[in-house]
């Protein structure tokens with residue numbers, strides 16, 4: 001007793017008593033560098049099991065952007081012994097920023113220190129003849145911002161690569177801040193269809209869709225960043241230059257203010273939503289009859305958009321005859337790099 005309030009100013013690791021590098025209020029847990037790494041990896045495994053994401057025999061495709069979340073995820077899954085390959089999509093966002101170039105550099109640096117990794121690469125320009133900004137300009141979607149073209153292209157390509165190469169599941173590095181922001185936005189607008197689907201696991205509801213999982217959904221962004229730093233992962237620090245002013249960033253800022261006032265509230269908001277949904281205490285439904293998945297006439301991927309999916313419509317005009325339409329959509333070219 002008494003021996004020392006003043007000595008406890010620096011939080012100590014709960015496992016070993018060394019000075020802590022992180023304190024996680026929502027878990028009431030302070031940890032040193034060594035024990036934080038260990039905890040982070042084990043907690044990821046617990047999330048994978050809790051939501052039945054995948055098992056050791058499954059082949060996992062990790063979407064890697066070069067940022068901290070995706071590289072940390074690839075690192076953890078590899079440490080846990082999972083069969084996890086990477087997928088990088090070269091978006092060609094290099095106008096004055098070298099964003100895409102630096103992203104691929106970060107991934108290659110990461111792989112160089114970890115022999116035995118396999119990276120699938122799809123370059124937009126190489127496969128489709130146009131970068132994301134060029135595609136967005138030509139199709140005039142998104143009022144000067146290529147984000148909608150980028151989002152739909154990434155979804156399409158990830159799905160195609162996963163299915164074509166026989167992966168069981170696609171894993172993305174979405175963290176708690178991402179998921180809570182989406183949940184907040186969907187709740188404010190009572191987007192019941194989106195709320196029904198928001199989950200750490202998106203089941204493949206159609207044979208043409210790959211199963212999707214988010215093993216980092218219970219980590220705060222700062223926790224993933226701390227892990228990347230203590231692991232010495234040199235990631236791409238810059239956000240995509242087009243993400244400035246995106247609506248999700250606005251919701252993230254709102255939630256950060258809430259979190260400062262009431263630490264742990266983001267974690268509660270998201271995990272209690274999942275718990276209540278799982279127990280059947282709250283249920284959401286897709287609007288009746290609105291979601292009919294049909295294979296796209298051109299590429300075969302399931303779509304709700306009608307005969308031709310939004311991706312193929314970037315090349316196909318409504319007045320084209322079916323044979324011509326099939327020829328105008330370029331085919332995906334896959335490159336593989338190994339370490």
Ligand SMILES: [Zn+2]
Pocket residue numbers: 013014015016017018031032033034035036
């Ligand atoms: Zn320790």
Ligand SMILES: [Zn+2]
Pocket residue numbers: 296297298299300301308309310311312313
């Ligand atoms: Zn299509």
